[in-house]
Each structure stands twice: as structure tokens, then as C-alpha cells.
Amino acid sequence: MQSQTTEVQNEIRNLPPSLLISASYDNQKKSAVLKFYEPTSQKIILWSDEIGHKPYCFSKLNPEELDFLQERDDVLKIEPVKRLDLLRDEEVTLSKITTADPLAIGGTQSDKSIRNLIETWESDIKYYENYLYDRSLIIGKFYEIVDGKIQPHDVEIPDDVKLALKSLLWDKLQNDSMVDTKQFEEYITEWANLLNQPIPIMKRLSFDIEVEVEIGRIPDPKIAEKKVTAIGFNGTDELKQIFVLRDPNIEEGKNDLDVDVKIRFFDDEREMIEAAFKLIQEFPFVVTYNGDDFDMPYLYNRAERLGIKNSDNPLYMMRDSATLKHGVHIDLYRTLSNRSFQIYAFSNKYTDFSLNSVSKALLGEEKIDYGVDLDKLTMYQLANYCFNDARLTYRLTSFNNDILMKLLVVISRIGRMPIDDIARMGVSQWIRSLLYYEHRQRGALIPKREELERRSSGVVNDAVIKDKKYRGGLVVEPIEGIHFDVTVMDFASLYPSIIKVRNISYETVRCPHEECKKNTIPDTNHWACTKKNGMTALVIGSLRDLRVNYYKSLSKQENLTEDQRQQYTVVSQALKVILNASYGVMGAEIFPLYFLPAAEATTAIGRYIILQTIKRCEETGIKVLYGDTDSLFIKNPTREQIQKVIERAKKEHGVELEVDKEYRYVVLSSRKKNYLGVTKSGKVDVKGLTGKKSHTPPFIRTLFYELLEILSKVKSIEEFNKAKSQISSKIAEYGKKVEAKEIPLNELAFNVMISKAPSEYVKTVPQHIRAAKLLESIREIKKGDIISYVKILNKPGVKPVELARQDEVDSKKYMEFLESTLDQITSSMGLDFDTILGKPKQTGLDQFFWN
Incomplete structure (x- = not known):
């Protein structure tokens, strides 16, 4: 609970348009406190609740069964209320328990907290969040105070921006797949009006x-x-x-x-x-x-x-x-x-x-x-x-015209969450807050995690991913070898598109309506609702359409002021952050609204779309070399072939397929998710790319970039064969230096940041912390410091660079790390590490072969 005691300025009866920026709880006054930023005076005005709002939770017991709570001083009233149960698509009667203090509901381990005594709903939401949801107050939005009352203040949006929105609504949404198109249009309009509000300079x-x-x-x-x-x-x-x-x-x-x-x-x-x-x-x-x-x-x-x-x-x-x-x-x-x-x-x-x-x-x-x-x-x-x-x-x-502050304001608007919480919490909390707010707007009961678990029990298919309960994206077997003139086609925001187009939400997948069971989801025993828009489909779908069809093009319009252009770019960036994370959040078991059939349905549709698109490619005469979740590697297609496949994907699946990259050549190995590609400009992409990570010793990074430089110059198979020979020589040269202990200590150093003080590591002590503990005798070590250490032969196996000697370096460990780091390059090229170093080749490794 973000709670604090403050002097609250409620003597102010009127306040000019100000940005609602945060909220907290005043322990002494027992009320919510809002923080408004007034951009003219550049001050924060604190405003205490003026309507007598109090903490509450729900129970499915009737008020008579809750009589024992009435005796408590901190329970103010218990009354029957109606809420919409989205899982059953029906109205239910609940008992609303209103208390004097949030701690009466939850936050203690004792019987003082009601949620420890009886089964409750909505008892684990921070009180100031509850307050914002109930009053439909949106952080990052302008409000004014008139005669002691809070009123929304919308800044007028320029006409050309309104026109761009109208063209989106009428041109792009006419044949949309949403169950209720009008409701979807309303969402898009509301989002655009909110996200287009100006962002003041933050003192x-x-x-x-x-x-x-x-x-x-x-x-x-x-x-x-x-x-x-x-x-x-x-x-x-x-x-x-x-x-x-x-x-x-x-x-x-x-x-x-x-x-x-x-x-x-x-x-x-x-x-x-x-x-x-x-x-x-x-x-x-x-x-x-x-x-x-x-x-x-x-x-x-x-x-x-x-x-x-x-x-x-x-x-x-x-x-x-x-x-x-x-x-x-x-x-x-x-x-x-x-x-x-x-x-x-x-x-x-x-x-x-x-x-x-x-x-x-x-x-x-x-x-x-x-x-x-x-x-x-x-x-x-x-x-x-x-x-x-x-x-x-x-x-x-x-930097970049206050981009980080602006991003925080825009994400606060979307996540319905105080800016200081947005700045500290992960995307799963932003999306949770947004969906909780949506429940309140509909008068809907927020379901408990256990209800969603019970509903998904025994109805899902077998998972094939380690540590996951459902199958992930499709990875198509690669065609091994070197391939010139390769185009990568990418599905723009594939999972958000699926969530919107197929109406995926916890309450719409396996909905209670008999007639919807015909609307089956491929490769599963699930179905999606055909009667109502799903909450997640509406929210994620409207944000997705705004980004793809509105903000991306709006930010490129020539008649915008620089401030407007930057704002639309920032909004597009903020939407990208949320959309890219949205499916990962909803497919994560820790998310409070996680529903396994919805997660499974999304990936199943994704796999189906990829397979169907591969079939369309083949029908069009395009050779597909490899596919990974939301992208396809295709060999030397014509513009007409690409356009045909794009149009079919849109028409048949409602998703946008676009050209992502064009490679001069790609090398595919037998391993999935392991490839090497060189773009037409000479940039080298290596899937995985451990060699670029900051903790990798500098000498390995130097070698890695030298190898990429060799690969970037290849333009034919003959040059590629020469490059293989050059790469082998380079690796052999570095390998000999490692074995002879000729590489300076600072070049051998692993550089790792410590995320907490060394004293906080008790059970498991990672290598960099062992090195940090040795350093504490000569200097102060604190969270955020970079520890540079080398691997040594004797215990504890590592030493800080400052204390190490050349002769105690463990060459064998460095050779192993060199091999594993360069494996992404060598394995895709069919090079064997031991052979490069002049050692006997291990059996069982596949030979590289050409098409």
C-alpha cells in the first residue's frame, strides 16, 4: 500500500486544468490523496477525497451470514449489490463489505484482515487504485477543480488529427471482425482522444x-x-x-x-x-x-x-x-x-x-x-x-526531447496507474491495472485466480514446451545450407492481431453460450464467443489498430508541429511496449487474469496462420526456407508474389504480413532458432548472439566482431568458402593465445553488474559475487557496481581482475566459453571447433551440406 501522511490542500476550491499524476493513501485522514501537476505554476497540488469513498471487498455469503463482522468497529456496513459475472455472463448478487481502513480488508497476517477469515473478491487491490477505478479517474489526464468538485478537462484536438482518426474509423474498420463494431469504434475514439492530449514539461x-x-x-x-x-x-x-x-x-x-x-x-x-x-x-x-x-x-x-x-x-x-x-x-x-x-x-x-x-x-x-x-x-x-x-x-x-518522461505519462494513461508505480513496476502490472479498470467501468466482478484455474482444469491439450502448460509458436524445420537473396516476411503484432480478430479473452474462450461452440479454434477443443466482444480483445485490439493504422502514419504527416510529431511518435512507442508484452503477460501463469485456454487458443491460431501462409507461399511458387513463430524466410520472391501472399493473409486471417528484412544471404543450420544472415547493407544478424553480451570477455567480443566483419563481405558461394577458411584461421589463432596464457587479464575479464549487495546473497552465491566478496577488503561494493573477474584454476574458481595473476588463469574454462560463444557462427557454417584447433574431431556431429 502506497500510504503517506501529507498536508492536503483542500482549501483550494478551484484549480485550473492540471495533470492527474499520482495517488496515495493518507493514514491519518484515512482517505485517498490525489496528486495534480499544475503546469503553469509547475507545482503539485494534493487533493483529499471529497466524496467519502471507503475501502471495500465482496463476499458471496449473504449479509446475514456475515453478521459476525458487523460487531467490528472497522466494518462500516454490509449491503447486497449486483455485479456482472463475465465468466457466466449473468448478473450476480454479492455482499459488499465496506470498512474504515484498507488494513481491515487485507495487508496483515492476522484476523484483523477480513480476507484471512472468509473467501473474498477484489480484496487484493491497493486502495488508491480502487479509488481511481471507482471514480473513473485516469492518471495522465487533465482535470480541473470547480467549486470543490473534480471535472475532466479535455484539450481540443487539431482538426487534421481528428480527420486522420475519422479516416481510420471509416476506411479501415468497415469490414472488421469484431462482434460489436460500434463498441470497438467507441474504444478507438476514446483512446485517441486520451492519448492525443498534450504532455506538459515536467519541472x-x-x-x-x-x-x-x-x-x-x-x-x-x-x-x-x-x-x-x-x-x-x-x-x-x-x-x-x-x-x-x-x-x-x-x-x-x-x-x-x-x-x-x-x-x-x-x-x-x-x-x-x-x-x-x-x-x-x-x-x-x-x-x-x-x-x-x-x-x-x-x-x-x-x-x-x-x-x-x-x-x-x-x-x-x-x-x-x-x-x-x-x-x-x-x-x-x-x-x-x-x-x-x-x-x-x-x-x-x-x-x-x-x-x-x-x-x-x-x-x-x-x-x-x-x-x-x-x-x-x-x-x-x-x-x-x-x-x-x-x-x-x-x-x-x-534526452531526445524528454522522451522518457513523456513515455511514462503515456503509459500511465494506458495503464490507469500512478506515474511512480509505472516507473517501478513491470508491464504485467500495467495490463492488470488497465483490465481491472475496465471491469469497474462495466460493473463487472473481477474473477479470482482459483476460478480461472478451475474453469481450465482438464480442458487443455498436451504441452510440448518445457515449463509451459501449452504449446508455443510454430518453428518450421530449416532447409540447411547457404541461401542467397532471402526475404523475411513478418506478421505485424501477430498475437495482438489474433486476440482482436478471434475475440480472445478469459471470458470469451469457452464462453457459456451453446451457439458459440461452433466457432471452434483450430488444433484445440476450444471455441470463442460470437455474441459479445471480449474485454481483452477490445482493449488490446483497439490499441493495436491505433498503433498500426493511425499513429505510425500520423507521426509521418508533413503539416504537424515538431511537438505534435514527437508526441505521436512517443504514443506509438508506448503502444509498441504494451502490445509486444501483452501476449507474454496473458500467457504467464503469474498474471492474475491468466486463463490457460485463452493462452493456448492464441498460439494455436498463430501456428495455424503460419502453416496456411506457407501453403499459400508454395501455391504462389515461393520457396519457404524457415519459419519462426511470426516470421517466414523465403527465397528470392518477386514483388508480385509477395503482394499476393500479403493480400491472402489479410483476407483469410485478418492479419498484416509485411517485409521485415532482405538478406544478401542466410546460413541455416539443422538447429531451430539458429541462423546467420547478412543484409544487403552488410549488417550481420546472428540469432542468439552471446558474443555481443556485455559480460562476455573483451577478447571474445573482439574475435566475434572480426568474424562478423569477414562474413559481411561475402557475396558468392566461392567467397563464402574463403570466409570459412579465414574464420577457421582466426579462431585457431585466438585459441593458441588462450592456451599459452598470452591474453592480458583485462581482456579475459567477465564484467557483471551486481543487482544487490554481496551480503544479501546467502544460499546461492554466483561467481561474480564470490569475486565481489574478495574485493570488499580493498573497496566499497554496492548494488549497481560492475564486477570484473577472471576464471582461475584454484578455489573459489574466480578472482577480481585487480587481484589475479596471469599464471593462475584457467585456460580450459576459457576455451569452453570461446567454443560455446562462437558456436552460433561455427555450427551454422558446419565448422567443427576441435578440427579448427587441430584436435581429433568428435564423432556424431552432422556434416554441413549444400543445397
């Missing part, structure tokens, strides 16, 4: 702290016994400041700060922290990097230790995160380590989540390295080091 401040270092000990934010030595700030309006605590034992050094950075020295730590708090209070948004775990709790507890009054402290601590009493805190470490942002928003540009790695990948900038430990820095060097960390943190929110 914000980043900060970073440095703490006194003691060799071999990590500063504990809970105890906060070491002095804060520096606090760096970077904010909107070009605010650049650094506070430094003077120390007579540390040399002042030379001022190499940029001229626009204002430095302020303090003789008293308490005075410095109080000045920092005053500055933080001026900003509605505060941004940190790993601030939830370190900077915020350390500063909060250090302030308490120094006797600073809580009323002067703007920070507020929660169980596993930190926020501001009057603002919003965004921890970018939590945001950027979210795989949905990493993969879909930022195209996997970074592979570990340290501030340095992310900044290097997204900004082309790095942390400052003076080549000495922090305790050896002069005061000005410390100032520069600390300010630069704050600057990089701020830049991660401001």
Missing part, C-alpha cells in the same frame, strides 16, 4: 549523494552512520549545483567544474542536508538512480540522526521504495531495468543497468573516472564526480 530535479567511505564496509542507508560528503543537483531551467562538505584532511584541489555549475561548500553537514531539503521542496518531480535503495533512505535516516525535524524533511519512506510528501519520486534504475523499457522502448541498446552502462548506450556519455578510489579524490574532484552522476541521471530524462 524536475535529479540528485545524487556521496557518502564517507570506510574501506571494506558498505554504508548502510538504514543506519546512515557515515557523513554525507556531497550532494549534486541538476534540474529544469538549467539548475546545476553541487553541495560539498569541507574536510580539513582532504585537499581542495583544482576547480575543473564547468563554469555553469554552482558549487557551495559547507562546514556543517546538518546545514548542508537542510539546504538540500529546501531545494528538493521547490520541485514537484525528483529523479534519482537507485534512489529507492540508497540516496533517499540514506538522506532521510541521516537527517533523523542529525536531529532534523521530520516536518522539515520532504522525503517519505515506504517498505521498498521512497517518495516525496508533496511530490513524485522516480527511480530511473527501477524504470530502465524494466525489460519492457530496455527491449521495446530503447531497442536493447544497453545490456546491464548501471548508470554508466545506460548513459553510455543512450547518451554516449559516461561517469567520471579519476583512476583512484573515491576516498583519494580532492574536494573539487569529488564535486565533479558527484555532480556528473546527477547530470547523467537528469539527462536520461531529458
Whole structure:
């Protein structure tokens, strides 16, 4: 429960249009608190519930059977209410139990929580989320307060943008497959009106702290016994400041700060922290990097230790995160380590989540390295080091015209969730929140996980994927060898398209209507509803159509302002993040609305579409070389053949097929999901690509890229055979160096980021943590640090680069890693590692053969 005690500004009777940005719960007032960002004054206004809303849950027992709860002081009333049961498609009567406090419903292990006493529904939703859903309040939307009442405020959308939406509704949706087309059009219109609302500039401040270092000990934010030595700030309006605590034992050094950075020295730590708090209070948004775990709790507890009054402290601590009493805190470490942002928003540009790695990948900038430990820095060097960390943190929110802040606002609008929750939680929580909101809009009861499990029991087919209860996407056997002029055809958003076109949702697959059983799903014993639009089909389908048919083309229109163009690009990107993850979420057992037959139906239809498309390709005279889930590799097709297959896929299955890549050549091995392709521009794609991962030792990465360079130049089979010979020679050359221990230690290093402090690893201790523990004797190790280690012959099997010697390197282990990393290249080319190294060839390996 995100709960805090705040001064709430309900004396304000009127508020100009402001962005609803977050929500929390006030423990003392026992009410929801909304946080509005007013873009003109650039302040956050706190608004306490004015309608007397209270926490509640549902029971299927009647009020008389719940009499024993009436005796409790924290139970306010029990009354019968009607809700729609989507699983049975009927209205049901429930008992609504209203309480004075969310903890009366859940959140404790004792009998105080009603959900521990009886079976309840909707008792595991955070209270402030409940509040937002019930009042149809959407985070990221503009509202105004008029005479003490909250009212939606929609900013007028330009005419040409409205026109583009109309053309989508009329041109693209006429023959749509939705059961209720009108309802689908309404959803699309509502989404477009919401997502086209402007996004104001967010006034914000980043900060970073440095703490006194003691060799071999990590500063504990809970105890906060070491002095804060520096606090760096970077904010909107070009605010650049650094506070430094003077120390007579540390040399002042030379001022190499940029001229626009204002430095302020303090003789008293308490005075410095109080000045920092005053500055933080001026900003509605505060941004940190790993601030939830370190900077915020350390500063909060250090302030308490120094006797600073809580009323002067703007920070507020929660169980596993930190926020501001009057603002919003965004921890970018939590945001950027979210795989949905990493993969879909930022195209996997970074592979570990340290501030340095992310900044290097997204900004082309790095942390400052003076080549000495922090305790050896002069005061000005410390100032520069600390300010630069704050600057990089701020830049991660401001680069590319504030794209990250805008993405967070747009995803808040879609996920119906506070921006600080969006920034910390994974995509499954966003989609859960969106679907819970939809249930409330329909007056529908949110089903329990156990109900969905019972309904899917005994009705699904056999799975063939390890650790999964249903079959996944189809992988077509590859035709081995080298193939020139290969086109890759890709189904745009295949699973979201299937969910929409075939009406897939937990309540529509195996619906209770007898007449729908004829609408069977291929390769399963399931059917889909023909009477009503499924909730998931409506939500995911409307978002999918908006992205594919509206925002993608809208962002390319020439008559847009730069701000409009960027907003539509951001919206398209946010939709991509959610759509790409949507099926994975709904097909994951941990998702609260996971329904096995719906997951199985989606992949079964996917397999059917791929097989049918392969058949159409063959009928059109196209040779299919390989297929993987949502893409087909086809040999040298004509434009007319491609167009014919695209049209058939749209007509027969309602899905969009498009050209994804054109390869000069592709090498396919007998293994599925293992191929190597070179595009016409010379870019080499290797499926899997361990060689590019950041933890791979630099010498292997160097070799990997040298091999890719050789492959990129191949234009014929003769050149390919020469390339095989060159690649064999290169690998042999590196292999000899490894065995002779001639490769420098820093080139042998595995570089792995630690995601928690070494002391937190108890049962299983990974290799990089073993190395980190050896390092603790010479320097401080904290979460987010990169540990560089080499593999050695003696126990514990690894050593930090700083402590290792060349003669103790375990060459055999490096040869094994070299072989497994390069296997993606060598196996697809039919090269045998042992033969390359001049060792006897192992039997049983398939010979490479040509077409």
C-alpha cells in the first residue's frame, strides 16, 4: 500500500486544468490523496477525497451470514449489490463489505484482515487504485477543480488529427471482425482522444549523494552512520549545483567544474542536508538512480540522526521504495531495468543497468573516472564526480526531447496507474491495472485466480514446451545450407492481431453460450464467443489498430508541429511496449487474469496462420526456407508474389504480413532458432548472439566482431568458402593465445553488474559475487557496481581482475566459453571447433551440406 501522511490542500476550491499524476493513501485522514501537476505554476497540488469513498471487498455469503463482522468497529456496513459475472455472463448478487481502513480488508497476517477469515473478491487491490477505478479517474489526464468538485478537462484536438482518426474509423474498420463494431469504434475514439492530449514539461530535479567511505564496509542507508560528503543537483531551467562538505584532511584541489555549475561548500553537514531539503521542496518531480535503495533512505535516516525535524524533511519512506510528501519520486534504475523499457522502448541498446552502462548506450556519455578510489579524490574532484552522476541521471530524462518522461505519462494513461508505480513496476502490472479498470467501468466482478484455474482444469491439450502448460509458436524445420537473396516476411503484432480478430479473452474462450461452440479454434477443443466482444480483445485490439493504422502514419504527416510529431511518435512507442508484452503477460501463469485456454487458443491460431501462409507461399511458387513463430524466410520472391501472399493473409486471417528484412544471404543450420544472415547493407544478424553480451570477455567480443566483419563481405558461394577458411584461421589463432596464457587479464575479464549487495546473497552465491566478496577488503561494493573477474584454476574458481595473476588463469574454462560463444557462427557454417584447433574431431556431429 502506497500510504503517506501529507498536508492536503483542500482549501483550494478551484484549480485550473492540471495533470492527474499520482495517488496515495493518507493514514491519518484515512482517505485517498490525489496528486495534480499544475503546469503553469509547475507545482503539485494534493487533493483529499471529497466524496467519502471507503475501502471495500465482496463476499458471496449473504449479509446475514456475515453478521459476525458487523460487531467490528472497522466494518462500516454490509449491503447486497449486483455485479456482472463475465465468466457466466449473468448478473450476480454479492455482499459488499465496506470498512474504515484498507488494513481491515487485507495487508496483515492476522484476523484483523477480513480476507484471512472468509473467501473474498477484489480484496487484493491497493486502495488508491480502487479509488481511481471507482471514480473513473485516469492518471495522465487533465482535470480541473470547480467549486470543490473534480471535472475532466479535455484539450481540443487539431482538426487534421481528428480527420486522420475519422479516416481510420471509416476506411479501415468497415469490414472488421469484431462482434460489436460500434463498441470497438467507441474504444478507438476514446483512446485517441486520451492519448492525443498534450504532455506538459515536467519541472524536475535529479540528485545524487556521496557518502564517507570506510574501506571494506558498505554504508548502510538504514543506519546512515557515515557523513554525507556531497550532494549534486541538476534540474529544469538549467539548475546545476553541487553541495560539498569541507574536510580539513582532504585537499581542495583544482576547480575543473564547468563554469555553469554552482558549487557551495559547507562546514556543517546538518546545514548542508537542510539546504538540500529546501531545494528538493521547490520541485514537484525528483529523479534519482537507485534512489529507492540508497540516496533517499540514506538522506532521510541521516537527517533523523542529525536531529532534523521530520516536518522539515520532504522525503517519505515506504517498505521498498521512497517518495516525496508533496511530490513524485522516480527511480530511473527501477524504470530502465524494466525489460519492457530496455527491449521495446530503447531497442536493447544497453545490456546491464548501471548508470554508466545506460548513459553510455543512450547518451554516449559516461561517469567520471579519476583512476583512484573515491576516498583519494580532492574536494573539487569529488564535486565533479558527484555532480556528473546527477547530470547523467537528469539527462536520461531529458534526452531526445524528454522522451522518457513523456513515455511514462503515456503509459500511465494506458495503464490507469500512478506515474511512480509505472516507473517501478513491470508491464504485467500495467495490463492488470488497465483490465481491472475496465471491469469497474462495466460493473463487472473481477474473477479470482482459483476460478480461472478451475474453469481450465482438464480442458487443455498436451504441452510440448518445457515449463509451459501449452504449446508455443510454430518453428518450421530449416532447409540447411547457404541461401542467397532471402526475404523475411513478418506478421505485424501477430498475437495482438489474433486476440482482436478471434475475440480472445478469459471470458470469451469457452464462453457459456451453446451457439458459440461452433466457432471452434483450430488444433484445440476450444471455441470463442460470437455474441459479445471480449474485454481483452477490445482493449488490446483497439490499441493495436491505433498503433498500426493511425499513429505510425500520423507521426509521418508533413503539416504537424515538431511537438505534435514527437508526441505521436512517443504514443506509438508506448503502444509498441504494451502490445509486444501483452501476449507474454496473458500467457504467464503469474498474471492474475491468466486463463490457460485463452493462452493456448492464441498460439494455436498463430501456428495455424503460419502453416496456411506457407501453403499459400508454395501455391504462389515461393520457396519457404524457415519459419519462426511470426516470421517466414523465403527465397528470392518477386514483388508480385509477395503482394499476393500479403493480400491472402489479410483476407483469410485478418492479419498484416509485411517485409521485415532482405538478406544478401542466410546460413541455416539443422538447429531451430539458429541462423546467420547478412543484409544487403552488410549488417550481420546472428540469432542468439552471446558474443555481443556485455559480460562476455573483451577478447571474445573482439574475435566475434572480426568474424562478423569477414562474413559481411561475402557475396558468392566461392567467397563464402574463403570466409570459412579465414574464420577457421582466426579462431585457431585466438585459441593458441588462450592456451599459452598470452591474453592480458583485462581482456579475459567477465564484467557483471551486481543487482544487490554481496551480503544479501546467502544460499546461492554466483561467481561474480564470490569475486565481489574478495574485493570488499580493498573497496566499497554496492548494488549497481560492475564486477570484473577472471576464471582461475584454484578455489573459489574466480578472482577480481585487480587481484589475479596471469599464471593462475584457467585456460580450459576459457576455451569452453570461446567454443560455446562462437558456436552460433561455427555450427551454422558446419565448422567443427576441435578440427579448427587441430584436435581429433568428435564423432556424431552432422556434416554441413549444400543445397
